[in-house]
Structures are given as structure tokens and as C-alpha cells.
Amino acid sequence: MSEPVMLPAAQESAHPVWRGRTDGNERGDTRRLFDVVRTGTARVPGAPVLLGFCCDAGVLRNQGRAGAAGGPHEIRRALAGAPAHGLEAFHDGGDVICADGDLxxxxxxxxxxxxAELARGAFTLVLxxxxxxxxxTWQGLRAHLDARGxxxxVLVLNLDAHFDLRTARPGSSGTPFDQIAEACRAxxxxxxxxxxxxxxxxxxxxLFAHADALGVHYVEDVLMQERHLDARLEALRARIDAVDHVYLTIDLDVLPAAVMPAVSAPAAYGVPLPVVEAVVELVRASGKLRVADLAEFNPLYDRDGCGARAAARLAYRLLA
Known part of the structure; x- marks a missing residue:
């Protein structure tokens, strides 16, 4: 198997992703994210970092629809034209490319x-x-915390239609949290x-029985609607207060299919985007969020870029 490639953001194709509309003839701050992104090796202290994970080998192992490897590029492209609104700088740290299916x-x-990014003190968002x-992502956070003693x-907070607690090996997109459970136990x-x-x-x-046996806390989608939001946020706030660090992972198939068609398994019911966004804002405001990722975006199944814009909106809330 080939070694995975870490492709720097500066090594863009002939069609750079960080570009967009320029409103230089307008008054005031008209900067957009493509104006404030940094793609070089130098780092602005405290600025957040984007990384890409161009891989759908785990989706294929889990009998899902291929195409998520193209997600990072399309989310960046949807992000590029968003107004900066006071975000002075963030870094695009490039992509990890899964070579020859070597997940x-x-x-x-x-x-x-x-x-490496966490060691620099940067909040890191992986696409x-x-x-x-x-x-x-979890192994990276764990290695960083171990290096500091x-x-x-650590609370692993997953917004997802699926537990992803499958016990089959080798690992896939359906196994990561069981792998984390095994690592914690060891x-x-x-x-x-x-x-x-x-x-x-x-x-x-x-899977429900396995979640119960592991002591997993979960809330079903029918109880994650806007009418439940106050209760859900209160309970989540208490859960965050009890830990030192939070790793937030969002599987975009948690959103209704009408909002997020571009995933391997679109949700017939799902959790509304305003609820997901409120959870993101609460976690971000806690000061305990160390790393986050957005998973499963598959541009091959997008419609008019709607899914890309929804994913970019969540990425924006995490970066801002």
C-alpha cells in the first residue's frame, strides 16, 4: 500500500478553491474568507486551522456510496465566499489523502x-x-493530551443518525466509536x-444494545426537534460542565435529506439545521472544544450546492 499524502493547501490545482466575489468598491469591511485564509507554512498565533481528510475507504468498507473523498474541496469552495465578519485569519493546513484504500x-x-496543529495551540477543524x-481525529487529540500529561x-460528542459502534474489523465508517471505546478501555x-x-x-x-452496554448517552432524532431545544441544551451544558475537553464530530447525515442530500445515507427524518447549529454554538462557547470534524459530505449527490452550503455554514460557525 502507498503511504498517505499530506497535500499542502498551497499546492492547488489550476482552479484555486479560495477565491470569490470582490466588493472593493463598497464601503466598510467587505472581506470574505478567501481574503483572510493563509495557506503558507507560517502560522498566526491563535488562528484556527482547517485540515482535509480526502477519504471514503471506510464508507466503501461499510457498504456505503463512494464520493466523500471529494468533500473537503467542495466545502472549502462553499466557504470561500462567506463574509469574514471579524475573523482576521485562519489557516488551510492542506489535505490528508487516502492512497490505495489504505485507511x-x-x-x-x-x-x-x-x-501537530493542537500542539501549536490552534483550534482544528477537519473536513x-x-x-x-x-x-x-480522536487519536490526534489523545496524542496531544498525552504529550502534555x-x-x-474527554467528551466525544457526535451529532449523527447512527451510533457508528459496529464491532466488525477492519475498521470502517461504521466502527470509529467502538474503536475509541476499545482504546479507552485499554x-x-x-x-x-x-x-x-x-x-x-x-x-x-x-447496536442499541451495544450502546447501552457501553454506557453511551444518546438522544433519538424524534427528541431533537426545535420544540425540544431548550431541554437538550440544558442537559448538554451539564454534560460539558462535567468534563475537561470536548471533541465534536458531526456526521452530516444527521440533517434531514431535504437540507443535506449529499451523504451516503440521507435521513428521512433528521435533526433540523437550527438545532444542530445551536448545539455547535453552545459547545464552541464552552471554551472546552479542542477539535471538531464534519463527516460524510458527498458532493456527487448534492443538489444545486445546497448540501455544500449547509456544511459550509456549520464549518463557519466552528471557525468564527
Whole structure:
């Protein structure tokens, strides 16, 4: 198998992704994200970082629809023209490319890239790619905390229609949180996993039983509607207060298919975008969010760029 490639953002094709409308003839601050993004090796202290995980090997192993490897490019393209609104700078750290289906090598490469950015003190947002991204992102966070001797409690918060707790190996887009559970058990650490937006029709009885056996906290999609928002946020706030660090991962198939058609498994019911966004804002405001990722965006199944814009909106809320 070939080694995964870390492609710097500066090595764009002939059609650069960071470009958009210029309103230089208008008054006031007209900057957009393509104006404030940095793609070089120099870092602005405290500025957030984007990484891409161009991989759908895990989706294919999980019998899903290929195409998520193209997600990072299209989310960036949708982000480029968003107004900066006071965001002075952020970095595009480039892409991890999964070569020849070698998922495990790509996940290790992602883990190293995440750990390196966190060591620089940068909030890191990873754009996927399938939900196999989670095993790489979590390992990067864990390596960073271990290097600091930090044994604080880590909440893995997943907005997702699926538990992704499958026990089959090798790993896939359906296994990352079971892999994290195994790693926590081997380390003698608590597995603190909260999955919000679970679909009863998207998970077998065996998966619900496995989640219960692992002590997973979960809320089904029928209880994650706008009328439930105050109660959900209050409960989440208490859960965040009890930990030291949060890793937020959003599988975009948690959104209704009308909002997010561009995933491997579109949701017939789903969690409304305003609810997902409110959760993002609460977690971001907690000061405990260390790393986040967006998973499963598949541009091959998008309609008029609607899915890309929804994903970009969530990425924007995480970066701003």
C-alpha cells in the first residue's frame, strides 16, 4: 500500500478553491474568507486551522456510496465566499489523502496532523471524508493530551443518525466509536460518548444494545426537534460542565435529506439545521472544544450546492 499524502493547501490545482466575489468598491469591511485564509507554512498565533481528510475507504468498507473523498474541496469552495465578519485569519493546513484504500495509514497521518496543529495551540477543524475520520481525529487529540500529561476527561460528542459502534474489523465508517471505546478501555480511561440525533430506523437492535452496554448517552432524532431545544441544551451544558475537553464530530447525515442530500445515507427524518447549529454554538462557547470534524459530505449527490452550503455554514460557525 502507498503511504498517505499530506497535500499542502498551497499546492492547488489550476482552479484555486479560495477565491470569490470582490466588493472593493463598497464601503466598510467587505472581506470574505478567501481574503483572510493563509495557506503558507507560517502560522498566526491563535488562528484556527482547517485540515482535509480526502477519504471514503471506510464508507466503501461499510457498504456505503463512494464520493466523500471529494468533500473537503467542495466545502472549502462553499466557504470561500462567506463574509469574514471579524475573523482576521485562519489557516488551510492542506489535505490528508487516502492512497490505495489504505485507511489505517491515512487515519494515522490525520492523527499526526491534528496533534501537530493542537500542539501549536490552534483550534482544528477537519473536513471529511467518511466518518472513519473520527478514529483519526480522536487519536490526534489523545496524542496531544498525552504529550502534555493531560489526563482530563474527554467528551466525544457526535451529532449523527447512527451510533457508528459496529464491532466488525477492519475498521470502517461504521466502527470509529467502538474503536475509541476499545482504546479507552485499554488505557483504563472513561469512554464518555454522547450521540445526539440517533435514528431508530437507522440502527439495529444489536447496536442499541451495544450502546447501552457501553454506557453511551444518546438522544433519538424524534427528541431533537426545535420544540425540544431548550431541554437538550440544558442537559448538554451539564454534560460539558462535567468534563475537561470536548471533541465534536458531526456526521452530516444527521440533517434531514431535504437540507443535506449529499451523504451516503440521507435521513428521512433528521435533526433540523437550527438545532444542530445551536448545539455547535453552545459547545464552541464552552471554551472546552479542542477539535471538531464534519463527516460524510458527498458532493456527487448534492443538489444545486445546497448540501455544500449547509456544511459550509456549520464549518463557519466552528471557525468564527
Amino acid at each position: 489505517e495509514a491515512a487515519q494515522q497521518a490525520l492523527a499526526r496532523a491534528v496533534a 471529511g471524508g467518511g466518518h472513519e475520520i473520527a478514529w483519526g 493531560d489526563n482530563g476527561r 488505557r483504563g480511561q472513561r469512554f464518555e460518548y454522547s450521540c445526539l440525533g440517533v435514528s431508530r430506523l437507522g440502527n439495529t437492535a444489536a
